[in-house]
Amino acid sequence: MSKNIKEEYNLLRYGAGAVSLDENIIKLSGKDTLDFIQRVSTNDVKGLIPGRKIRTLFLNDKGRFIDRTNFLYITDYFWLIGQNDPDKKLLSWINKYIITEDIKTEDVTDDYKVITIAGQQSASYLSLIFGQEFSSLDDDNLIVTQTSGFDTLLFRSVEKGQSFYKIIVKSNQYKQFAEYLNANKSVFDFGFVNEESFRYFCILHGIPGRNEITMEFNPHEVGLIDEVSFTKGCYIGQEVIARLDTYDKVQKKMIGVKIEADLPVESYDIYSSDEFAGIITSGINVDGELYGLAVVKKKYLDGNPLYISYEGKEFEIAIRNFD
Numbered sequence: 122m123s124k125n126i127k128e129e130y131n132l133l134r135y136g137a138g139a140v141s142l143d144e145n146i147i148k149l150s151g152k153d154t155l156d157f158i159q160r161v162s163t164n165d166v167k168g169l170i171p172g173r174k175i176r177t178l179f180l181n182d183k184g185r186f187i188d189r190t191n192f193l194y195i196t197d198y199f200w201l202i203g204q205n206d207p208d209k210k211l212l213s214w215i216n217k218y219i220i221t222e223d224i225k226t227e228d229v230t231d232d233y234k235v236i237t238i239a240g241q242q243s244a245s246y247l248s249l250i251f252g253q254e255f256s257s258l259d260d261d262n263l264i265v266t267q268t269s270g271f272d273t274l275l276f277r278s279v280e281k282g283q284s285f286y287k288i289i290v291k292s293n294q295y296k297q298f299a300e301y302l303n304a305n306k307s308v309f310d311f312g313f314v315n316e317e318s319f320r321y322f323c324i325l326h327g328i329p330g331r332n333e334i335t336m337e338f339n340p341h342e343v344g345l346i347d348e349v350s351f352t353k354g355c356y357i358g359q360e361v362i363a364r365l366d367t368y369d370k371v372q373k374k375m376i377g378v379k380i381e382a383d384l385p386v387e388s389y390d391i392y393s394s395d396e397f398a399g400i401i402t403s404g405i406n407v408d409g410e411l412y413g414l415a416v417v418k419k420k421y422l423d424g425n426p427l428y429i430s431y432e433g434k435e436f437e438i439a440i441r442n443f444d
Contacts, residue, residue: 126407129318130325133239134444136310137246139302140319141295143205144235145188146228147212150198153222158192158199161218163340163362165353169194174263174276176348178340179211180358184365185336187214189329189345191278191287193263202235202287204331218357234295236302238286239322246309247286250302251275271298281326281443321405324412327377327443332388332402333414341371342416373399373416377441380429383409384436389429391438393421401429412441 132138149158159167164177171194179187188203188211203211212228219226238247248255254266255275263276274289290298299313306312323330329343339362340346349362365371378401389401399417406412415438421427427438 125315126318126321126405129312129314130322132310132312132314133319133322134241136240136312137238137242137306138240138312138314138318138322139236139238139299140314140316141234141236141299142316142319144230145201145203145206145209145211146230146233146235146289147201147203147215148198148227148229149201149215149224151222151224154199154224155194157219157222157224159353160355161215161357162190162192163349163356163358164192165350166192167353171196172263172265173261175261176278178345178348179214180339180356180362181336182358182361184339184358184361186334186338186340187211187336189334189348191276193274193276195263195265195274200229202289204334206230232292233289234292236288236290236299237319238288239283240310242309242311243284243286246306246311247275249307249309250305268298269301271301273298280328283326283328317405320403321407321412324377324403324405324414325444327375327414329375329414330403333375333416338373338416339365341365342373343375372418372420374419374422375402375414375416376422377443378411378413378415378427379439379441380411380413380436381409381439382411382436384411384431386411389431391415391417391421391427391429393425393427396421398427 162177162179174193177192178189190201190203193200254264265274271294276287278285333343340349386404386406391399398421399415401413401415404411404413428435
């Protein structure tokens with residue numbers, strides 16, 4: 122298993138690795154949609170025009186996460202692409218705040234599949250797949266096109282220095298499209314990887330996922346504050362986020378950790394001198410070592426040893442820099 126994870130990690134870093142994750146898609150339409158998303162989410166979406174996209178967060182009134190999304194203005198309608206959300210938390214949350222606005226919401230998750238491609242060869246490989254249209258892609262736009270008979274939407278996001286290309290295809294075309302991608306890899310080191318390998322990639326690069334984007338944390342604590350506008354005015358959770366920033370009250374920080382022990386992958390409480398210091402939120406066991414993301418109180422990041430306890434034994438935590 123570890124060998125496969127490392128091979129697939131190399132594909133995601135140095136080749137063109139693809140993964141299909143369960144991502145939620147909400148369709149919004151109606152003349153009040155843009156103003157509404159401007160009022161309730163964290164980023165400044167007011168100037169968005171058709172064919173453009175932006176990252177924006179949805180928070181509760183305590184400044185904690187509801188979801189992290191890509192907000193796409195497609196033509197006369199919008200998509201919010203968020204995390205896997207079987208309970209439809211974001212859709213319910215949005216509908217709760219729609220009162221008299223002209224907005225229609227629809228969960229279209231089952232109608233589409235999202236393919237994420239990462240790695241140093243990704244741009245060259247996708248240029249082969251999409252042809253001339255790919256050259257017009259930047260970090261702010263999206264491309265709706267037909268690719269060898271497949272209806273596709275393509276955009277790019279950059280996180281922690283890594284480019285992620287997102288291809289959205291109709292669910293009933295996904296299997297054939299995946300086969301098409303494999304059949305046309307040419308000289309490129311392209312292949313599909315599993316979700317576990319992608320999680321390993323994200324952990325090593327410090328990219329938060331569904332275990333960090335929860336109601337336990339806020340954008341300051343997991344390194345997503347750049348997806349919050351401090352100039353646009355009010356949004357839900359704004360008072361808390363602004364106060365934390367203004368008075369330097371952010372008490373926790375997301376870090377990379379490593380434990381040289383063959384431990385089960387689960388959430389672990391972190392201690393320093395018998396005091397609770399934080400929590401390991403995400404982890405993966407590779408070659409008998411546990412790599413993870415942790416959210417830790419800053420006051421315990423002063424060089425004192427951190428450890429977890431498992432089955433009556435203490436295991437020291439090494440803080441690792443992100444790749």
